[in-house]
Amino acid sequence: MLQSLRGFRDFYPENMVARRKMFNVMIDTVRRFGFREIDTPSLEGLELFKLKSGPDIVNETFSFVDKGGREVTLIPELTPSVARMIAARRKVLTFPQKWFSLSKMWRYEEPQSGRLREFYQLNVDIFGVDNIESDAEIIAVGAEIMKALGIENEIIIKISDRRLIEGILRCLGVENVEDALRVIDKREKISEEEFSRMMLEVGVREEFLDKLKSLLSIKKEFTKDAVNEVRNTLEEIFPVSSKRRDVQEMTPGFSLALQATEHLEKLCSYLSLYEVVPYCVLDLGLVRGLTYYTGIVFECFEKQGAFRAIFGGGRYDNLIELFGDAKVPAVGFAIGDAVLEQVMKKAGKWYSENLETDYFIAITNPDFYPLAVRIARNLRAKGFIVEMDLLKRNLEKQFKHADRLGTKHVIVIGEDELKEGKVTIKNMQTGAQEKVDLKSILEG
Amino acid sequence: MLQSLRGFRDFYPENMVARRKMFNVMIDTVRRFGFREIDTPSLEGLELFKLKSGPDIVNETFSFVDKGGREVTLIPELTPSVARMIAARRKVLTFPQKWFSLSKMWRYEEPQSGRLREFYQLNVDIFGVDNIESDAEIIAVGAEIMKALGIENEIIIKISDRRLIEGILRCLGVENVEDALRVIDKREKISEEEFSRMMLEVGVREEFLDKLKSLLSIKKEFTKDAVNEVRNTLEEIFPVSSKRRDVQEMTPGFSLALQATEHLEKLCSYLSLYEVVPYCVLDLGLVRGLTYYTGIVFECFEKQGAFRAIFGGGRYDNLIELFGDAKVPAVGFAIGDAVLEQVMKKAGKWYSENLETDYFIAITNPDFYPLAVRIARNLRAKGFIVEMDLLKRNLEKQFKHADRLGTKHVIVIGEDELKEGKVTIKNMQTGAQEKVDLKSILEG
Numbered sequence: 001m002l003q004s005l006r007g008f009r010d011f012y013p014e015n016m017v018a019r020r021k022m023f024n025v026m027i028d029t030v031r032r033f034g035f036r037e038i039d040t041p042s043l044e045g046l047e048l049f050k051l052k053s054g055p056d057i058v059n060e061t062f063s064f065v066d067k068g069g070r071e072v073t074l075i076p077e078l079t080p081s082v083a084r085m086i087a088a089r090r091k092v093l094t095f096p097q098k099w100f101s102l103s104k105m106w107r108y109e110e111p112q113s114g115r116l117r118e119f120y121q122l123n124v125d126i127f128g129v130d131n132i133e134s135d136a137e138i139i140a141v142g143a144e145i146m147k148a149l150g151i152e153n154e155i156i157i158k159i160s161d162r163r164l165i166e167g168i169l170r171c172l173g174v175e176n177v178e179d180a181l182r183v184i185d186k187r188e189k190i191s192e193e194e195f196s197r198m199m200l201e202v203g204v205r206e207e208f209l210d211k212l213k214s215l216l217s218i219k220k221e222f223t224k225d226a227v228n229e230v231r232n233t234l235e236e237i238f239p240v241s242s243k244r245r246d247v248q249e250m251t252p253g254f255s256l257a258l259q260a261t262e263h264l265e266k267l268c269s270y271l272s273l274y275e276v277v278p279y280c281v282l283d284l285g286l287v288r289g290l291t292y293y294t295g296i297v298f299e300c301f302e303k304q305g306a307f308r309a310i311f312g313g314g315r316y317d318n319l320i321e322l323f324g325d326a327k328v329p330a331v332g333f334a335i336g337d338a339v340l341e342q343v344m345k346k347a348g349k350w351y352s353e354n355l356e357t358d359y360f361i362a363i364t365n366p367d368f369y370p371l372a373v374r375i376a377r378n379l380r381a382k383g384f385i386v387e388m389d390l391l392k393r394n395l396e397k398q399f400k401h402a403d404r405l406g407t408k409h410v411i412v413i414g415e416d417e418l419k420e421g422k423v424t425i426k427n428m429q430t431g432a433q434e435k436v437d438l439k440s441i442l443e444g
Numbered sequence: 445m446l447q448s449l450r451g452f453r454d455f456y457p458e459n460m461v462a463r464r465k466m467f468n469v470m471i472d473t474v475r476r477f478g479f480r481e482i483d484t485p486s487l488e489g490l491e492l493f494k495l496k497s498g499p500d501i502v503n504e505t506f507s508f509v510d511k512g513g514r515e516v517t518l519i520p521e522l523t524p525s526v527a528r529m530i531a532a533r534r535k536v537l538t539f540p541q542k543w544f545s546l547s548k549m550w551r552y553e554e555p556q557s558g559r560l561r562e563f564y565q566l567n568v569d570i571f572g573v574d575n576i577e578s579d580a581e582i583i584a585v586g587a588e589i590m591k592a593l594g595i596e597n598e599i600i601i602k603i604s605d606r607r608l609i610e611g612i613l614r615c616l617g618v619e620n621v622e623d624a625l626r627v628i629d630k631r632e633k634i635s636e637e638e639f640s641r642m643m644l645e646v647g648v649r650e651e652f653l654d655k656l657k658s659l660l661s662i663k664k665e666f667t668k669d670a671v672n673e674v675r676n677t678l679e680e681i682f683p684v685s686s687k688r689r690d691v692q693e694m695t696p697g698f699s700l701a702l703q704a705t706e707h708l709e710k711l712c713s714y715l716s717l718y719e720v721v722p723y724c725v726l727d728l729g730l731v732r733g734l735t736y737y738t739g740i741v742f743e744c745f746e747k748q749g750a751f752r753a754i755f756g757g758g759r760y761d762n763l764i765e766l767f768g769d770a771k772v773p774a775v776g777f778a779i780g781d782a783v784l785e786q787v788m789k790k791a792g793k794w795y796s797e798n799l800e801t802d803y804f805i806a807i808t809n810p811d812f813y814p815l816a817v818r819i820a821r822n823l824r825a826k827g828f829i830v831e832m833d834l835l836k837r838n839l840e841k842q843f844k845h846a847d848r849l850g851t852k853h854v855i856v857i858g859e860d861e862l863k864e865g866k867v868t869i870k871n872m873q874t875g876a877q878e879k880v881d882l883k884s885i886l887e888g
Contacts, residue, residue: 043518
């Protein structure tokens with residue numbers, strides 16, 4: 001028998017009921033923050049992704065040469081497409097633009113727990129603003145989605161600033177910061193010795209290695225005190241010459257790191273306005289693999305680290321310029337559906353997969369079908385979900401079917417009641433039955 | 445500057461507002477009829493489509509060989525995927541299953557008016573029932589969607605039955621009915637002479653040619669009288685031997701045609717229960733190109749024939765067997781978004797593309813930002829769409845931005861009012877302003 005491709009999912013009605021509830025909660029949350037829905041093509045020219053991620057992206061995507069000879073790809077992420085859209089209308093759009101979309105993405109990767117070849121992703125971005133208020137709003141939206149889904153106590157949001165780690169690396173003598181970031185990003189997957197060796201290779205001076213490691217290991221509740229502690233540690237471990245309070249005399253690295261701590265401190269105070277600080281952790285080891293981040297970065301995980309990241313994002317002020325003719329600052333994040341489902345299920349918060357039906361109209365005689373249609377039309381016009389028997393089954397089977405459909409009320413059209421101008425309504429939760437005037441249900 | 449691929453669309457927020465309203469109306473309608481959402485992969489093995497449509501389908505699809513060496517395709521239609529899903533769980537599903545999905549499809553065709561390479565399609569199907577009640581329900585859902593979109597007076601739904609035309613063709617001596625149907629399907633695109641020549645080629649006897657043409661030209665309001673007239677015409681034009689009322693003595697062709705007229709007559713009476721008959725036309729020239737239909741077929745057009753079909757569908761009782769091990773009857777239809785948009789725009793029924801915002805919180809001093817966040821949080825918690833200034837602009841610019849966002853009420857936090865513990869709320873429609881207690885808006 002033919003099957004779907006590996007890493008692709010079929011959603012039957014029961015699966016989709018729960019997923020749609022999750023999607024609606026997510027979308028409702030971002031809408032209330034003023035984000036507006038957009039949509040991009042699912043297929044784009046491959047050059048769009050090469051421009052952002054380099055030529056190797058072809059290995060991780062469903063890309064191919066189309067019949068017109070053009071290299072195209074199923075989109076593996078949304079950012080290049082929205083960056084292209086912003087760049088294309090930069091001159092006519094009024095900023096800020098706050099966009100979201102919930103759509104499918106595709107990656108040619110080995111399917112694993114929480115990682116599929118086809119998945120849904122909610123993308124949320126603010127374009128045209130480069131201040132801390134917008135950073136705070138983006139993180140607050142992510143946290144509010146977790147609250148709305150009922151899993152805020154199951155998660156932590158790791159926060160850092162790309163400039164902080166970049167500044168530290170520069171203080172430590174590193175010149176090729178991108179290479180160093182890549183090593184740090186891999187840290188949890190390699191041994192301590194290997195990490196040390198690789199950091200020395202990218203230019204960290206040996207005497208600073210332990211200091212770097214202790215900085216990268218900072219993971220504290222995201223408070224002003226925590227940020228101050230980082231600043232104090234920086235001041236302790238770096239030579240006096242680099243930390244003279246007069247900016248003119250600081251090394252560029254130290255100045256950058258200091259700027260980042262000031263940014264983080266303010267971010268913390270703004271996040272406290274949104275009451276999301278309890279879910280946030282300052283984590284200097286967080287860099288996120290993608291090189292295009294320019295400011296804050298964040299990643300949300302299930303607390304016990306049981307799964308991949310639930311969502312992740314950050315500020316990327318230089319990306320849109322790649323696709324257009326001018327810089328447009330941007331900050332955003334993306335949430336995939338697969339890990340979210342795992343976390344919600346583990347927390348017992350996954351939605352019921354039962355179908356829901358307001359009314360099922362059962363008939364004791366096929367001759368009552370016209371009347372059943374009339375009743376159904378009237379109730380549907382009022383917005384109710386109404387089902388009826390299409391198979392001319394006996395009453396018992398109709399009730400069984402009504403039950404499977406999660407029916408709240410069954411309306412029974414029976415001979416005797418009909419003679420009195422009445423029908424019976426059975427409440428399927430309580431089992432209570434009452435006779436009501438047919439007229440009231442046809443017109444009421 | 446990089447652009448989207450030809451035949452693919454970018455949807456900016458304003459475009460998406462209207463489209464989402466259209467989608468919501470469509471989905472709300474099918475839900476009320478008891479249809480349940482499902483979702484299929486966007487990429488499938490190509491053999492699924494070859495099985496249904498033959499090997500030439502590869503030319504009309506975005507198909508390619510994936511990195512694992514498998515022939516795959518972006519789905520050009522939903523039917524094979526849902527048929528696969530039904531076949532896979534035939535033994536555990538309880539029927540009827542009533543499914544819908546709204547998702548993207550892709551076809552490698554030359555983009556034209558109303559025909560794109562990437563489009564949205566609403567698919568609606570009933571599986572497991574092969575009676576006229578389900579045929580009527582499917583057509584009624586289509587008509588109800590047109591009503592819900594406000595374009596019921598702009599459209600007609602052409603209805604026929606594949607068995608009627610097939611029976612007629614058999615009476616006329618045609619043996620290869622599929623070839624004949626293909627010619628009839630092309631009729632409007634070829635000359636009368638060419639049509640005659642091709643019909644003779646597929647086996648229509650010359651003396652019947654005019655009779656066939658007059659039958660194919662029948663287009664009448666879909667009433668019992670119209671169906672009776674077709675039956676009378678059939679009885680008139682076919683030799684006595686084929687129409688003996690005793691079924692045993694009829695030719696198989698005549699018997700099939702007669703059965704179809706009886707089916708259509710009953711369908712008509714059921715459609716009148718749904719009050720959709722005024723939008724329906726009996727059109728014997730309608731065959732629909734796809735060969736897999738086995739019963740009713742229908743297509744909805746803008747009345748004046750200005751566009752391609754809005755929706756089309758029919759009964760396909762033999763398709764699911766192709767993908768599984770047993771027959772499952774099915775009836776359904778699909779609506780694309782592009783033609784629907786054209787029809788709605790022509791009728792002046794397209795939705796407003798204005799953004800909508802419930803509250804915009806303007807501040808006269810950046811120091812009021814924390815208060816603005818608190819007000820925003822409270823209003824968002826109540827379900828309102830709330831925006832605030834992220835750019836620290838002056839009040840005039842904030843109002844301008846609020847206006848662009850379609851704001852209903854602007855809450856102004858100003859120094860003087862704040863001293864009295866108040867904020868000003870301006871109704872943007874009426875221009876009316878009132879001062880309200882800050883407390884009531886923070887807690888109320």
